[in-house]
Amino acid sequence: MNQIKQICKCNICGNVVEVLHIGTGELICCGQPMEKMVEKIQEEGFEKHLPIIEKRGNVVKIKVGEVLHPMEDAHFIEWIEVIVDGVSYRKMLKSGQSPEMQIEIGEGDISVRSFCNVHGLWKSAKVSEVEDKKINFAQFEKIDLRIAKIIDAVALDGSDKLLKLNVEVGDETRQILAGIGKFYKPEELIGKSIVIVANLEPRMLLGQESQGMVLAARDEQNLSVLVVDKSITSGIKIS
Numbered sequence: 001m002n003q004i005k006q007i008c009k010c011n012i013c014g015n016v017v018e019v020l021h022i023g024t025g026e027l028i029c030c031g032q033p034m035e036k037m038v039e040k041i042q043e044e045g046f047e048k049h050l051p052i053i054e055k056r057g058n059v060v061k062i063k064v065g066e067v068l069h070p071m072e073d074a075h076f077i078e079w080i081e082v083i084v085d086g087v088s089y090r091k092m093l094k095s096g097q098s099p100e101m102q103i104e105i106g107e108g109d110i111s112v113r114s115f116c117n118v119h120g121l122w123k124s125a126k127v128s129e130v131e132d133k134k135i136n137f138a139q140f141e142k143i144d145l146r147i148a149k150i151i152d153a154v155a156l157d158g159s160d161k162l163l164k165l166n167v168e169v170g171d172e173t174r175q176i177l178a179g180i181g182k183f184y185k186p187e188e189l190i191g192k193s194i195v196i197v198a199n200l201e202p203r204m205l206l207g208q209e210s211q212g213m214v215l216a217a218r219d220e221q222n223l224s225v226l227v228v229d230k231s232i233t234s235g236i237k238i239s
């Protein structure tokens, strides 16, 4: 008995068919039963056939083989099929093309089959989720970066790294706690024009409210607060 989506091949003429409806008869081609192709899930030798599946948000990218499978006239991947909750999306390929596919889908169980004209049918359901770190312009615009002038700075009691800064942001004065105490003495910060994230939700640190975030860069040896190198009015929005 066949199963839905069973791939069968005629080993005489090369016909390949897929079962879309299960009947009772046997599939015959060139006068003999067609071979029911087994979905191989492990590499057997040096061939590179297993689909590699990467999901980034709603976009699924597939390549056949960690090292791409050859796409020569006599030996190539004929198709890639993505199956999402039983729904198939198939890309037919020709020699010379790259054995890759990209498709936008919703949520669901994903498996992928690839078909090599020499080495048969392969299947993988191993999906690597890749975090999409890109943001669009509208998301970037939500971050309210502003120039702030430090008018006072003291070490915070109970911490060897937190400094309590009072900063002028236009007409407003804010208190910001910054973990920069190992790299700056409070007095050397006073008067500097820095960059802050002005619309970060306030948060409590050691019983004190921090009303923004100071931008700074850090490597293994040092930390540097971002400062502006010309006189810029505090409160100005950075864009």
Ligand SMILES: [Fe+2]
Residues within 6 Å of the ligand: 047, 048, 049, 069, 075, 076, 116, 117, 118, 119
């Ligand atoms: Fe192959």
